[in-house]
Amino acid sequence: MRTIFSKSPSPPTHHHTFTESLIEENIEAAELSITKWDSLHGDDHVSYCNIASVFSENNRDEAKQYLSSIKGLQKAMRYLASLESTSDKLVRAQTLMQTAMKRLEREFYQILKSNRNYLDPESVSNHSSSRPSVSRSSFSDSEEDESENDSIPEVERGSSAVIADLRAIAEAMISAGYAKECFKIYRTIRKSIVDEALYNLGVERNLGFQQIQKMEWETLEVKIKYWLNAVKGAVKTVFYGERLLCDQVFAISSSIRESCFTDVSKEGALALFGFPENVAKCKKTPEKMFRILDLYEAVSDLWPEIESIFSFESTSTVRSTAVNSLIRLSDAVRTMLTDFEMAIQKHSSKTTVPGGGIHPLTRYVMNYISFLADYSGVLSDIVADWPLQISSPLPESYFGSPDKEESISSPISVRLAWLILVMLCKLDGKAEMYKDVALSYLFLANNLQYVVNKVRQSNLKLLLGDNWVTKHEQKVRKYAANYERMGWSKVFASLPENPTAEIPVDQVIEHFRKFNSAFEEAYKKQTSWVVTDPKLRDEIKLSLARRIGPIYKEFFDKYGGVQLMKEMWAESLVRYTPDDLGNYCSDLLFGSGSSGSISSSSSQGGGYSR
Structure with missing residues (x-):
């Protein structure tokens, strides 16, 4: 008898059946949620801002369910695709996903468009600096303790909730392969908001070098003032707020986060930081010095924020534009300092000041230098690696190499002391124009005393030090003594x-x-x-x-x-x-200019009439 061996039947693949069952459930749950909301506004032509929002305050649970169903649908699609299936289930899932994504596009647009009060740069930067919890992973994870919520201002709570919604939608769309659509909506809306914010601050977008070069200085100075008033708010509020918003909304993707921020902010930032560079390239004259220093100081003070906010490789041109502005402004300041020194040396007026009073050159130069002292911080940066070149020999009694006992040691202190010295040497030459030697000494005493007073009353005293003041006060006394000796x-x-x-x-x-x-x-x-x-x-x-x-x-x-x-x-x-x-x-030395007549007093006590 032949024994027949047959294979035992395989046990049922319960795992496969169970997975298919879950997939079916995921698709059905997604279909239920997606079609429900799609049926409210199925018309593609309905305005994005007129839809009933899944993410409204009254639908928080349904919004979570909607996003959850999309995640389930994604899992189902990945599973079906792994089987290389072209089944109706996969087609059905794909159709549902397209519908859901179109819905999320509308939701994303509507939230961005209708919540500007919560998404303006100032609100974002303010609440983000004090509420790091905003950067949670998704809408579904953003629940907060009620007691903690109560202590948060309403604007911050609103802003936090809106950002959480946007982030959840962005994560869903990017995960589903709809990053391009999400990015396009965000860029369109946020760029207009950033551009509008910059405009309101007074940042001019289309102000090139050719236009600036043709402006009268009075007109350009007004524009510089506007820029100075705008730049801090632009950096610390507009760009900082937008960077925070991009970082939070697109936390799921570093590349999209970078692209969005770059597209939204780069153009405005280049216009903002290109302005001081263009100003610096214009003709340099002494009266422009202090506005140039204002521009340099503003960019320099904001550089840490600029470097941090525009840290992406794609925004490197913004950083380089800011750096180039600093370089151009620094070069302009050096040029103007050199020109200022040369103007002092070339001052050729042969007119003497009546009565040996203060020469206009002394007033102008000392007022100018005392204002420069107010910018000692930025000037120190500018002249730090710019050694002083002494073009002509000057008296050692006026200026020597600083030693250990001298307070003049910093580059800016040495340079300002040098400018004063150049002027004093010029005044020596002007003193020689007086025919009366006593009057020439009185002229020197007057002008040096004016210099000392200006130093004492300004930040120059901190830069030049007590030794410098004492030394020059002694010279004033010496000039006064020489006046007495020669005049009397x-x-x-x-x-x-x-x-x-x-x-x-x-x-x-x-x-x-x-x-x-x-x-x-x-x-x-x-x-x-x-x-x-x-x-x-x-x-x-x-x-x-x-x-x-x-x-x-x-x-x-x-x-x-x-x-x-x-x-x-x-x-x-x-x-x-x-x-x-x-x-x-x-009654002497008041410069009264009287005829100098003297009436005899006589021994009976007569005197000159007062």
């Missing part, structure tokens, strides 16, 4: 060395005559001379009074009131009492 030498010489010594009458008469002549000559000349600084003026007068007054009083007391008054010519000889001298001297 004949008066000093006319008085006897020992005013109380017994001397012959003819010598007494000679001393009085010489004194009268010398004093009147000095007074007549010096009534139109001026010392502008009240403290210095008082110091000079006090010094003169101490050198002339006591000696004259002793001589007057010994001879003016006893012997000579008995003579017929005494009244014409002894013209001034000691008090008269004090009165006359007190």
Whole structure:
């Protein structure tokens, strides 16, 4: 008998059956949810903003279910595709997915368009800086503790919820292969919002070099002011907020996140940071210096944010534009500093200042340099690697190499001290134009005192230091002493060395005559001379009074009131009492410009009319 062996029947593939069952359930659940919402607005021509939103406040549970059904549908499609099936189930799933994606496109558009109050850059940047929880993975994971929610401002809660919805939709669309459609909607809407925000800040988009170059300085300065007012808000609010929004909405894809931010922000950023570069390329004149420094300071201060916000490779041109602006502005400042120095050296006016007062060059240069001192921070960056080139020898007494005891050590301090020195040397030459040597010293004292005062009253004091101030104050005193010596030498010489010594009458008469002549000559000349600084003026007068007054009083007391008054010519000889001298001297150095006439006082106490 033949034994027949047959294969035992295979056990049923329960796993396969179970999977197919799940797939079927996923498709059916997706169909139920997707067709329900699609039936509300099945017409493709219905406006995106007029649909009933799955993501409205009243439909939070259904929105979660909708997104969940899409995820289930994706799993079903992947499984069916893995079988290389062309079954009706796969076609059905694909059709449902297309319908769902079209719905999400509309939802994405509507949320972006109708929630601008929650998605403006300021709102996004404000709530994102204080609410890191916004960057959760999806809509379905964004539940928050109710008590925590209560402490969050309404705008922040709204913004957080809207961003979570957008992020959930973006994740669903990108996962389903609809990244291009999602990206297109986002770019279209957000770019218009960013452009509008920049426009409202005052950023001009189409302002090229040719236009800027043709502008009058007054017009360009106004535009610079607008730009300075706009740039901080543009960087710290508009671009920062947009970068945060892109990072959160498209957290699922770094490439899409980069592309979206670049497309939305790059054009506006290039216009913003290209402006200072174009300004820097225009003609350089001294009056433009401080606006150029303002531009440099603004870009420099914002550079950490610029570098962070525009960190993508695709936004490298924005970073390079900002850097180029700094380079161009720095070069412009260096050029203007060089031109400023040359203008001082070439100043050729032969006109002397009446009375030895403050020269216009001194006022202009010191006001300019004191304003430069207000920008010492940015100037330090600009001149740090720009060594000072001394083109002509200058007196060592004015300027030497800084040593350990000197406070002038930083590049900007040295450069500003140098500019002051160039001006002081120019003033030395202008002092020589005065025919009267005493007046030339008074001119130098006046102008150097003005310089010292400007340094003391500005940030220059912090840069140049106390040693510099002390050194130059000593020079002022030296000039003042030289003025006294040269301007009053004949008066000093006319008085006897020992005013109380017994001397012959003819010598007494000679001393009085010489004194009268010398004093009147000095007074007549010096009534139109001026010392502008009240403290210095008082110091000079006090010094003169101490050198002339006591000696004259002793001589007057010994001879003016006893012997000579008995003579017929005494009244014409002894013209001034000691008090008269004090009165006359007190009115000197105000630059009154009077004729210098002196009325005889006589021994009866007459004085010059006040």
